[in-house]
Amino acid sequence: MISGGQGREVHSAAAARLGDVGQRYTSGRRALVHALTMFTGPVTVDTIRSWQPLALSSLYRNLTVLEEAGVVRRVATHDEAPRYELNEDLTEHHHHLVCTSCGLVEDFVFPPALERAVAKAGAAAGRAMDFDTAEHHLELIGLCRGCRAG
Amino acid sequence: MISGGQGREVHSAAAARLGDVGQRYTSGRRALVHALTMFTGPVTVDTIRSWQPLALSSLYRNLTVLEEAGVVRRVATHDEAPRYELNEDLTEHHHHLVCTSCGLVEDFVFPPALERAVAKAGAAAGRAMDFDTAEHHLELIGLCRGCRAG
DNA sequence: ATAAGAATGAGAATCATTCTTATTTTGGCG
DNA sequence: CGCCAAAATAAGAATGATTCTCATTCTTAT
Numbered sequence A, B: 001m002i003s004g005g006q007g008r009e010v011h012s013a014a015a016a017r018l019g020d021v022g023q024r025y026t027s028g029r030r031a032l033v034h035a036l037t038m039f040t041g042p043v044t045v046d047t048i049r050s051w052q053p054l055a056l057s058s059l060y061r062n063l064t065v066l067e068e069a070g071v072v073r074r075v076a077t078h079d080e081a082p083r084y085e086l087n088e089d090l091t092e093h094h095h096h097l098v099c100t101s102c103g104l105v106e107d108f109v110f111p112p113a114l115e116r117a118v119a120k121a122g123a124a125a126g127r128a129m130d131f132d133t134a135e136h137h138l139e140l141i142g143l144c145r146g147c148r149a150g
Numbered sequence C: 001a002t003a004a005g006a007a008t009g010a011g012a013a014t015c016a017t018t019c020t021t022a023t024t025t026t027g028g029c030g
Numbered sequence D: 001c002g003c004c005a006a007a008a009t010a011a012g013a014a015t016g017a018t019t020c021t022c023a024t025t026c027t028t029a030t
Helices: A008-020 A027-037 A045-051 A056-068 A112-128 A145-149 B008-020 B027-037 B045-051 B056-068 B112-128 B145-149
Strands: A072-075 A083-086 A095-099 A105-108 A132-143 B072-075 B083-086 B095-099 B105-108 B132-143
Touching (some): A027 A056, A056 A072, A112 A132, A112 B112, A132 B112, B027 B056, B027 B083, B045 B056, B056 B072
Parallel strands (some): A095 A132
Antiparallel strands (some): A072 A083, A095 A105, B072 B083
């Protein structure tokens, strides 16, 4: 993981990874990556667009390019539209809260001890199923504060 | 959870739940539910259709109806097409393995002690985020046996 | 049996995503 | 500098999965 996660390192890492796959880190792509650092959870194409008014075709193309370069990750949460976030190794390993009422998707991190336990259990479960576990993602489904109150 | 999960109980529960929302348990819907009991993981519309050649419009409509009745659950795994499975309380609480190479999605269950630990951790993490956690789902990403060998 | 209300299926409509193509930008080089 | 070649952009067309429409068929209750 890139230290800090919010600063210049993200951009230089993005530039390097794009370079590795023969792509340029243009101002449009930089703006897109910057937009992704602004959110506390994975966001939809529409949300990105409301922040960075790019042409739709460019947005989709660049999300694909950045995904192939390992800069962003596409997340299929809940049953909504696909969402995008910066790759975990540019930010931090985390999981997602999903509010069933308003559709909010928010990042959270487990305490390290717990995280280790989950990773270990996942590896063990994988072994039992003859599956080679590389990573894991947890989703907590429930009600966010606002929806509980309302 | 309905005991056993594979037998007649699933159908009577499905009928009851449809009844609760003013829907009938027709032969087509029964066939659809039956098809879903045949698989060991959530399946795509295409897979279902290869087993039960229904009209596309009926298939989509019935999946929606069954989802609203709480009989099936729509699962957004990976970044592929949406998949459908029987609701956990008709079968068993489980998680998913996702093969990054062939796209296979397979159910697995944690040993009870581990499952309790994850549930507890999830509730605690939710509390810390001011979130009311109702359920959780874990996804293990990696390589299935066949893809590791090939 | 029969009528009223639902469910079905074929095909049309919709809409997010992807593709095409002309234009603009980028970066290297004389 | 100022051009060239390669790559990125953006507008709109094409695609394709999902949803909608509506005429027909099936259910259920009387």
